[in-house]
Amino acid sequence: MVKSLTPKTLPEALEFRKHQRLIPLAGGTDLMVRKRSWAGTLPKFEYPALFIGGLAELKGINVKDGILTIGAAATLASILEHPAVPDIVKQAISIMASPAIRNAGTLAGNICNASPAADTLPPLYVLGTVLILQSTAAQRELPIAEFIKGPGQTNLQTDELLVAVQIPIQSYDVSFYKKVAARKADALSKVSFAGLAKVSGDMVTDLRMAIGAVAPRVVRSKEAEQLLKGRKIRDLAGLIPELKKIYDPLIRPIDDQRSDAVYRSQVAHRLIEYYIMQCASATAHAK
Numbered sequence: 001m002v003k004s005l006t007p008k009t010l011p012e013a014l015e016f017r018k019h020q021r022l023i024p025l026a027g028g029t030d031l032m033v034r035k036r037s038w039a040g041t042l043p044k045f046e047y048p049a050l051f052i053g054g055l056a057e058l059k060g061i062n063v064k065d066g067i068l069t070i071g072a073a074a075t076l077a078s079i080l081e082h083p084a085v086p087d088i089v090k091q092a093i094s095i096m097a098s099p100a101i102r103n104a105g106t107l108a109g110n111i112c113n114a115s116p117a118a119d120t121l122p123p124l125y126v127l128g129t130v131l132i133l134q135s136t137a138a139q140r141e142l143p144i145a146e147f148i149k150g151p152g153q154t155n156l157q158t159d160e161l162l163v164a165v166q167i168p169i170q171s172y173d174v175s176f177y178k179k180v181a182a183r184k185a186d187a188l189s190k191v192s193f194a195g196l197a198k199v200s201g202d203m204v205t206d207l208r209m210a211i212g213a214v215a216p217r218v219v220r221s222k223e224a225e226q227l228l229k230g231r232k233i234r235d236l237a238g239l240i241p242e243l244k245k246i247y248d249p250l251i252r253p254i255d256d257q258r259s260d261a262v263y264r265s266q267v268a269h270r271l272i273e274y275y276i277m278q279c280a281s282a283t284a285h286a287k
């Protein structure tokens, strides 16, 4: 039998977490697959499950002082419906899994699962997302890139829960998301890409990009982004060879059942090029 605890409030959940080793379970759409056992038998959990998916305190989605806060138990489906959620996040969620999975799964679960192919991660990286982690003793904030250490590895302490995902609300002139997968629905990514940019006149004032499923963690290069910021639009295309040299050692995909390393690497480089050309044409429109 899977042992589980079902706290009624967040303080109760944190109290349980403080006193014993538990596995937080929100929608269970990753966990129940990861812990599955032979057909006809129950999943195997090393520690009891802590069911946090029903906690009312963690279900809210709201905006205050220019920050969008998404509670850790808000389902992917509810996030899709909220008007303040940035389009780039909605684009990623709308092609994740299937409606049934999106009705149960959460953004927090997608983050904490820390899969290099998790679809919401590239958009959350470029948006400058900050995670709120809470224990009975303290609350701390961590940028998403510092939270995820590698495949399935995070900086979450055993007495903590991720309670909220915070996204600064800003407007961008270019918003680009692409998931490359075997089919349009219910397929995990071979490669995913998110890019955001701001332009002013003929100049790029901010440009960010993040690539998923091509390395143990989402790839984001400050060096590359720095190279492009403050440049004239007309100079962007000419910088693509230099950009590729920066990304080449960072893009280190693996061969697996979904794709192979050569394909993933080529697609990632093509997406960088495509996105830069999108930025170039967006600036032209903005003039």
Ligand SMILES: Cc1cc2nc3c(=O)[nH]c(=O)nc-3n(C[C@H](O)[C@H](O)[C@H](O)COP(=O)(O)OP(=O)(O)OC[C@H]3O[C@@H](n4cnc5c(N)ncnc54)[C@H](O)[C@@H]3O)c2cc1C
Pocket (backbone or CB within 6 Å): 023, 024, 025, 026, 027, 028, 029, 030, 031, 032, 033, 052, 072, 073, 076, 095, 096, 097, 098, 101, 104, 105, 106, 107, 108, 109, 110, 111, 112, 113, 117, 118, 119, 120, 156, 160, 161, 162, 163, 186, 187, 188, 189
């Ligand atoms: C058929 C199918 C299709 C899928 N397709 C996709 C897809 O296209 N793209 C994609 O990215 N994913 C996909 N997934 C994976 C999954 O649905 C998502 O990652 C989902 O967002 C997980 O959310 P959850 O609430 O179900 O997480 P859970 O399974 O409940 O938890 C996942 C992990 O996060 C931890 N966790 C959850 N919430 C917290 C919290 N608040 N604090 C601390 N730790 C926490 C859990 O302990 C666990 O380690 C698919 C899964 C299935 C079964």
